[in-house]
Amino acid sequence: MKLTNSKLVIVVIIVIVLSFCTDKSADTIKDIYNTDKEFSNLSVEIGFAKAFIEFAHPDAVMLRENSMPIVGKEAVSGLFTNAQTEGIHFTWEPVGGDIAASGELGYTYGIFTIKVDTTTQKGTYVSVWKKDSAGNWKYVLDSGNEGIGEVE
Numbered sequence: 001m002k003l004t005n006s007k008l009v010i011v012v013i014i015v016i017v018l019s020f021c022t023d024k025s026a027d028t029i030k031d032i033y034n035t036d037k038e039f040s041n042l043s044v045e046i047g048f049a050k051a052f053i054e055f056a057h058p059d060a061v062m063l064r065e066n067s068m069p070i071v072g073k074e075a076v077s078g079l080f081t082n083a084q085t086e087g088i089h090f091t092w093e094p095v096g097g098d099i100a101a102s103g104e105l106g107y108t109y110g111i112f113t114i115k116v117d118t119t120t121q122k123g124t125y126v127s128v129w130k131k132d133s134a135g136n137w138k139y140v141l142d143s144g145n146e147g148i149g150e151v152e
Helices: 002-020 024-044 049-055 072-083
Strands: 058-065 090-097 106-117 119-131 137-151
Touching: 024 049, 024 090, 024 106, 024 119, 024 137, 049 058, 049 072, 058 072, 106 137
Parallel strands: 058 137
Antiparallel strands: 090 106, 106 119, 119 137
16 A cells, blocks of 8 residues: 555655646747737837838837837837828737747747738738836737739
């Protein structure tokens, strides 16, 4: 009987140890996906310019075609402050991503859609996410490429 109790204790200890070793990154990946979706939703609610400023990390970098890198949240804000956004419907949907083992840095990529009047343009994007000092996910690098083509 004593041997059976010892086996039970060992099994319980193994289960407890393994529960602390489980991968928590799946929840964190969902957090990044949800943040990316919230970012897109805010783009619809308040306009993409304000959304890009809102979700920018203080050290944000944006890479845009025919442009030097736009570095820092102030520069991102300057880029979008006078941007004409009326009539532009800009959304995106993450389709993949991953997170570092530390849980403090990750990325998403997906498909964006820009609608202006009767024209719809699609492309791909990648966003690198980093937690800010408050522990919120903010993009630290953002880049996109047109090229999936016009959709009628």
